[in-house]
Amino acid sequence: MKQRTLLSLLAFSVSLIAAPASFAQQTTAASPIVSTPAKPQVVNSIAVIVNDEVITKQEVAERMSTVERNLKAQGTAIPDRADLQKQLLERMIIDRAQIQLAKESGMRVDDVMLDRAMLRLAEQQKMSLQQFRNQVEREGTPYAKFREAIRDDILMQRVREREVDSKILITESEVDNFLAIEASSKAGKQELSLAHILIRIPENATADQIALRRNRAEEVLQKLRAGGDFAKLAVTYSDSAEALKGGDLGWREQDRLPQLFLDAVSKIKPGEVTDIIRSPNGFHIVKLNGQRASNDVKQDAAVVQQTHVRHILMKPNQIITEAEVLQKMQDMKRKIVAKEATFEDLAKANSADGSAAKGGDLGWIYPGDTVPEFEQAMNKLAIDEVSDPVKSPFGYHLIQVLERKTEDQSNDRQRLAARNALRERKSDEALQDWLRELRDRTYVEFRTDDK
Numbered sequence: 001m002k003q004r005t006l007l008s009l010l011a012f013s014v015s016l017i018a019a020p021a022s023f024a025q026q027t028t029a030a031s032p033i034v035s036t037p038a039k040p041q042v043v044n045s046i047a048v049i050v051n052d053e054v055i056t057k058q059e060v061a062e063r064m065s066t067v068e069r070n071l072k073a074q075g076t077a078i079p080d081r082a083d084l085q086k087q088l089l090e091r092m093i094i095d096r097a098q099i100q101l102a103k104e105s106g107m108r109v110d111d112v113m114l115d116r117a118m119l120r121l122a123e124q125q126k127m128s129l130q131q132f133r134n135q136v137e138r139e140g141t142p143y144a145k146f147r148e149a150i151r152d153d154i155l156m157q158r159v160r161e162r163e164v165d166s167k168i169l170i171t172e173s174e175v176d177n178f179l180a181i182e183a184s185s186k187a188g189k190q191e192l193s194l195a196h197i198l199i200r201i202p203e204n205a206t207a208d209q210i211a212l213r214r215n216r217a218e219e220v221l222q223k224l225r226a227g228g229d230f231a232k233l234a235v236t237y238s239d240s241a242e243a244l245k246g247g248d249l250g251w252r253e254q255d256r257l258p259q260l261f262l263d264a265v266s267k268i269k270p271g272e273v274t275d276i277i278r279s280p281n282g283f284h285i286v287k288l289n290g291q292r293a294s295n296d297v298k299q300d301a302a303v304v305q306q307t308h309v310r311h312i313l314m315k316p317n318q319i320i321t322e323a324e325v326l327q328k329m330q331d332m333k334r335k336i337v338a339k340e341a342t343f344e345d346l347a348k349a350n351s352a353d354g355s356a357a358k359g360g361d362l363g364w365i366y367p368g369d370t371v372p373e374f375e376q377a378m379n380k381l382a383i384d385e386v387s388d389p390v391k392s393p394f395g396y397h398l399i400q401v402l403e404r405k406t407e408d409q410s411n412d413r414q415r416l417a418a419r420n421a422l423r424e425r426k427s428d429e430a431l432q433d434w435l436r437e438l439r440d441r442t443y444v445e446f447r448t449d450d451k
Contacts, residue, residue, distance in 0.1 A: 048089060049445040050096045055089075062145075063088055067244055069140060076231040076246045083236045087243055089446075094435055097442040099152050102159040109154045112316070116393050117150055164434050170422045178418045182255070189294035190254045192265065195230055195247040198432065200239035200282040203440045217276050217283035224273050230287050239282065240432065247287075253294055256424040261286050281432040304367060304413070308403035309378055310360035312346060313353040315395035325396055329389040333398055336386050343386065343400050352395065360400075366413070374399065 047057045067088055071078050078084065109117075122132035136146045199217040201210055220237050224230060231246025238247050254262060264274040265288045277284040314329060316322040332350065335341040344359030351360050367375070373392040378399050381387055387399040 046447045048093060048447060049443070050093050051100055051443050053096060053100065055092055055096060060085065060089065060092070063092060066141065070244075071235065071246070074231075074246065074248075076235065077229050079232050079236040087235060087238075090239070090439075091241075091244060093442065093444055094439055095152065095156065097438050098156045098159055101163075101438070102155040105159065105162070107155055107158050109151045110317075112322075113393060114147060114151050114154070117154060118147060121150070160431060160434075164430050165423070165427060168423050168426050168430055170419050170426075174422055175415050175418045178255070178422055179414060182418070190291050191251045191294045192254055192257065192291050193251045193289040194249045194257070194261065194265065195234065195287040195289055196240055196242060196249055196261075197230075197234045197238040197247050197285040198240035198243075198282055199237065199284075200432070200436055203437055214276075214283060217285065221273070221276055221285055224285065230273065241435070248289075251290075251292075253421070255421045258425055258428055260284070279429065281429060281436065305404060305406045306364045306366055307378055307401055308364050308405075309362050309399060309401050310343060310347065310355070310358075311353070311362060311374075311400070312343070312351045312360050312398040313395050314350060315352050326389050329396055329398055333386050333388065336398075336400075343398075361402075364405075 044056050044058045046054045047060045048055045064085060067084065068078055118132070119129055122129045125132060125135070127135065133143045136143050197217075197220060199213050199220070201213050205213070216237065220233055223233055231248070234240075234243055234247030240247065242248060258279075260277055260279055261284075264277050264286055268274060268288050270288050270290050273285055273287045275285075277286065312329070312332065314320075314325045316325050320328075328350075332341070332346050336343050336346065342359075344361075347356055347360030350356075353360070355362055362370075365375075365378070369375075370378075371392045371394070373390060374397060377387050377390040377397075378401060381399065381401045383401055383403065385401065387397070389396045390399060391397075
């Protein structure tokens with residue numbers, strides 16, 4: 001009851017009504033007659049309630065404008081506006097539910113971390129941060145809103161890593177089978193460009209619900225067979241995360257795609273679409289846009305340097321400032337060097353990393369396994385030397401190198417690459433499963449009129 005009351009108050013506060021002209025403007029000393037107030041104008045109102053938050057019609061309108069602009073830029077025909085808005089609302093609901101879950105779990109993206117993310121985006125575009133900001137605003141998006149959208153994207157990525165990626169299991173036998181198939185393949189590796197339409201089946205769906213979703217998939221396939229535009233139909237019908245991009249999955253190495261998709265597209269030519277594919281998530285239709293030889297070069301005899309390293313991670317927050325973190329870390333380094341305390345004990349007591357329980361031990365690190373700031377500082381250290389505080393996107397680190405070795409690690413690297421490929425292959429389906437479950441348990445109330 002309390003929640004519904006709060007939502008009612010929130011609905012009232014969001015539906016802002018323009019006030020009529022002031023009393024002084026409505027009357028004069030010479031004329032005591034009060035003029036008829038101007039008709040109230042709704043400035044903003046609620047489009048949908050998601051758990052205990054709202055999405056306003058203004059937010060939807062702004063996102064619609066952005067989506068339409070993006071679709072035009074990529075040459076995708078824009079579907080009926082009502083269909084597009086329905087698709088957009090579903091995407092906004094799922095995004096909002098993910099962000100809510102992240103915040104409920106204590107996840108946050110502070111301004112320092114966000115600034116670094118913005119800088120990396122600018123560098124990827126080979127621009128300065130100011131040039132990148134100017135470009136964003138030229139394309140019609142206020143920079144402040146763009147920043148907050150990136151903050152939300154980072155939160156969603158983090159909650160997906162915790163809820164989906166961390167729960168994907170890869171067995172040693174799966175790695176063995178993957179490597180055996182790769183070794184026996186006579187053809188070189190290929191990259192495929194795919195697009196995808198998903199008609200999702202609700203969790204615990206009845207036979208009637210499954211039949212309805214199958215009929216919807218057949219309707220889409222029939223339109224495609226009749227020459228319908230795949231991207232437009234994906235925007236209109238697809239329940240996948242890529243729907244608003246016309247279903248485009250981009251270029252991917254074949255061994256990182258779901259086996260279900262690989263088997264289906266092996267029977268078609270570029271430009272063609274598959275028959276309906278059934279998976280636990282729902283019904284899929286895949287289009288093969290193109291294929292090309294992979295640039296991946298196998299290095300069977302790669303000789304690499306590994307570093308056995310440990311660290312202490314601390315993060316400034318509302319309780320401890322950046323200056324206090326630096327002072328504390330310098331004090332910890334002094335104690336370690338003076339042998340007043342061990343690195344292991346200080347890591348267990350102070351580190352904000354999952355390795356704290358192991359005394360900060362990260363095990364053997366390969367080149368590229370960690371962020372550049374950490375790796376560069378680590379590579380400059382002598383054995384047993386403790387670094388000064390090192391700043392990275394994760395916070396501040398004290399780093400100590402325990403051992404180094406250089407040897408042929410090609411077999412280990414091959415197995416690691418195989419494991420990563422299998423993880424990526426499974427991740428799409430696992431993510432769709434999780435998003436479906438999240439959507440099904442989210443309270444959603446659509447507002448068809450101003451209440």
